[in-house]
Amino acid sequence: MLAVQTDNSRVETIEGASDRGDLAELQAAFHARNALQCGFCTTGMLFTAAELIALQPDATRDEIRKFMSGNYCRCTGYQAIVDAIADVLAARAKQHASEHRAC
DSSP states (O other): OOGGGGTTSOOOOHHHHHHHTTTHHHHHHHHHTTOOSSSTTHHHHHHHHHHHHHHOTTOOHHHHHHHHTTSOOSSSTTHHHHHHHHHHHHHHHHHHHHHHHHO
8 A cells, every 4th residue: 555545544553553552462472482583474464363353253273374364474384373363362262261250
């Protein structure tokens, strides 16, 4: 997208989302799973993964792969990225289940 095409639009940067803590859980999982290599695709991967988590909190590994397929990564081979996202989904599911048991 050309910068001029963003006129009257909101532009989200990785710095803004990171500073707010919106991506902290995903960033930690990407780091833990070594899903961060050269960094070229990382911003797109993190934003896309955040959208996946919001839209499909019970996504399977195949659904993760399909959702993330629009982002190109030459370094990780995607396995570590899928692992990181699956870890976040599993942690959130576990937290959600424990919150519902407490009620």
